[in-house]
Amino acid sequence: MSITRETVEQAARLxxxxxxxxxxxxxxGELSAILGFVEQxxxxxxxxxxxxxxxxxxxxxxxxxxxxxxxYPERVLANAPDRVTDFYAVPKVVE
Amino acid sequence: MSELNRLTIAQARKGMAEGAFSSxxxxxxxxxxxEARADLGAFITPTPEAALEAAAEADxxxxxxxxxxxxxxxxxxxxxxxxxxxxxxxxxxxxEGFKPTYExxxxxxxxxxxxxxxxxxxxxxxxxxxxNTTSYYGNVVNPWQSSDKPNMQLVPGGSSGGSASAxxxxxxxxxxxxxxxxxxxxxxxxxxxxxLKPTYGRCSRWGxxxxxxxxxxxxxxxxxxxxxxxxxxxxxxxxxxxxxxxxTPVPDYTAELGAGVKGLKIGIPQEYRVDGMPEEIEKLWMxxxxxxxxxxxxxxxxSLPHTHAAxxxxxxxxxxxxxxxxxxxxGVRYGFRSDAPEGLxxxxxxxxxxxxxRGEGFGPEVQRRIMIGAYVLSAGFYDAYYNKARxxxxxxxxxxxxxxxxxxxxxxPTTPSPAFGITEEPTGVEMYMNDVFTVxxxxxxxxxxxxPVGMSKDGLPLGVQLLGKPFEEVGxxxxxxxxxxxxxxxxxxxxxx
Numbered sequence: 001m002s003i004t005r006e007t008v009e010q011a012a013r014l015x016x017x018x019x020x021x022x023x024x025x026x027x028x029g030e031l032s033a034i035l036g037f038v039e040q041x042x043x044x045x046x047x048x049x050x051x052x053x054x055x056x057x058x059x060x061x062x063x064x065x066x067x068x069x070x071x072y073p074e075r076v077l078a079n080a081p082d083r084v085t086d087f088y089a090v091p092k093v094v095e
Numbered sequence: 096m097s098e099l100n101r102l103t104i105a106q107a108r109k110g111m112a113e114g115a116f117s118s119x120x121x122x123x124x125x126x127x128x129x130e131a132r133a134d135l136g137a138f139i140t141p142t143p144e145a146a147l148e149a150a151a152e153a154d155x156x157x158x159x160x161x162x163x164x165x166x167x168x169x170x171x172x173x174x175x176x177x178x179x180x181x182x183x184x185x186x187x188x189x190x191e192g193f194k195p196t197y198e199x200x201x202x203x204x205x206x207x208x209x210x211x212x213x214x215x216x217x218x219x220x221x222x223x224x225x226x227n228t229t230s231y232y233g234n235v236v237n238p239w240q241s242s243d244k245p246n247m248q249l250v251p252g253g254s255s256g257g258s259a260s261a262x263x264x265x266x267x268x269x270x271x272x273x274x275x276x277x278x279x280x281x282x283x284x285x286x287x288x289x290x291l292k293p294t295y296g297r298c299s300r301w302g303x304x305x306x307x308x309x310x311x312x313x314x315x316x317x318x319x320x321x322x323x324x325x326x327x328x329x330x331x332x333x334x335x336x337x338x339x340x341x342x343t344p345v346p347d348y349t350a351e352l353g354a355g356v357k358g359l360k361i362g363i364p365q366e367y368r369v370d371g372m373p374e375e376i377e378k379l380w381m382x383x384x385x386x387x388x389x390x391x392x393x394x395x396x397x398s399l400p401h402t403h404a405a406x407x408x409x410x411x412x413x414x415x416x417x418x419x420x421x422x423x424x425x426g427v428r429y430g431f432r433s434d435a436p437e438g439l440x441x442x443x444x445x446x447x448x449x450x451x452x453r454g455e456g457f458g459p460e461v462q463r464r465i466m467i468g469a470y471v472l473s474a475g476f477y478d479a480y481y482n483k484a485r486x487x488x489x490x491x492x493x494x495x496x497x498x499x500x501x502x503x504x505x506x507x508p509t510t511p512s513p514a515f516g517i518t519e520e521p522t523g524v525e526m527y528m529n530d531v532f533t534v535x536x537x538x539x540x541x542x543x544x545x546x547p548v549g550m551s552k553d554g555l556p557l558g559v560q561l562l563g564k565p566f567e568e569v570g571x572x573x574x575x576x577x578x579x580x581x582x583x584x585x586x587x588x589x590x591x592x
Contacts, residue, residue, distance in 0.1 A: 008466070010470075010473075011466040011467075011469050011470045011473075012450075012466060014469040014470075014473060015418060015453070015462075015465045015466050015468075015469040016422075016425070016446065016449045016450045016453055017453050017454050017457070017462055017465065017466065018450040018451050018453070018455075019454065019462075027463070027466070030463055030523060031463065031467060031470070033523050033524055034410060034463070034467055034523070034524065035467070035470075037407055037410065037524045037527075038407040038410050038411050038480070038484075039407075040404075040407050041404060041407050041411075041483055041484065041487055042483075044401070044404055044487055046486035046487060046490070049489050049490060050486070050489055051482050051485030051486050051488070051489065052485050052486075052488040052489040052492060054309075054339070055295045055296075055309065055492065055538075055539060055540025056294070056295055056296040056339070056341055056540055056565065060338060061338065061342075063335070075196040078194070078196050079192075079193050079194065079196075079428065079429035080427075080428060080429065081426060081427070081429075081430070081431075081432035082432070088427050088428060090427055090445055090448065091435070091441040091442045091444075091445060091448055092441060093444055093445045
């Protein structure tokens, strides 16, 4: 499948990435090449084949539903780019 | 300068146990080596002072009777493992300055056993790459040089390129790596060292920066098979914090070393003879098989019919999972946040802040993969791409299960070429071909190890890969050591400390 500029814009929006206008054509070419490469899988018959969900055949273990960590806001917030008291701070989005 | 930094882990353990030298002396030797070879770019964050303090503590513990499995052994840590209080970047701008307030399970296990950490090793950004040229913190240089072009800088492979370069250049005795599609085995081959990707689930992923969660696995990189076994014994184990870590006992991975290969069946998969592979690689592969036959192994031709599908399926599964995992980097909770547009006090919306931060914080390869991932997971395409790839994965896993009914281990080349020049690196899909022999085992979750066995015509190291049954690393290491002994690879890189 060939990827257009519009598809690049759509994928960038989904991925929350700002992509410069001058990079969009280049990206369209690069993404088309990758998708062209993976599309050779269409030649493989996967009828009646289940998707692999776990390589080790593990099933999810149950555990007690209990609090086992927390109550350390300083550790949680230690790397915040911006904070106000014990909260992360972000740009004002409500007028 | 002492040459203690050139010892293997096994030799250093013995020397310290006998009192021939201390961990402080050994660690100082590595610190000197790191300074002497800073030009390799192997470390993002060296921590020499902390290392020497930890070494002194290890010496005190030894004097008090402690005999931890890795007591006083200086190691490098790939900068994908969270280390408490020490910057952890994943080689990305978006995590610049991030100092975790917790320790990953694998590094905590190594510390429990007395290991000394020399610092954080360079890698491809978010472990995405096969040449260690996508790091925000600079390229890593391979300590080997081509006899054909001695002045050309070569790539160490990737993504664990800093780990491979540091171990090969004798800056540390061993290093942690992570392997999603070949990120331990391919750089190990390029740098002439030994690297083991354990079975998926053997080592906890908790505290390891996530790339593709159904594939990521931590493992050891060192200068011998035995050293890899020693490190894995410490790194492995069940962890309630990782629901995919497997609750099986951790054996002594060195238990069967030296037992040889007599009576074992070794498979040679015909599909690994690919077009354009240099003759010297095919030759070394067959020579290695011959050596194992001479030691009493039976060599069996096998077929893994879906081998060619592994790489394209990988380039759906890995970007899809990456796009989901990397959604967390938004400039709110940690790491880098972009400044507001020039002349404005703030971003006009939260979404603009996210998108600008991610556009400036992620490098080009990471952005490509996130976009591919977002695309193949988007409405209308999920089944055609992601589910299709997961079905193909089932076929790949079945290939290996059938093969292991016939054979005890599988022997292949590790890479289709030796290390290439930093300025000569292939691009796009051609670059992805580096992992053509390593990705199938990743897709199936089985363990694989690369062992250096010979040299290219230009004097660069080449490795072979051995693949084993799930959770049977003990037997895999036994075969790997037989390969190591028979190959007797003793060459050392030119840029060694």
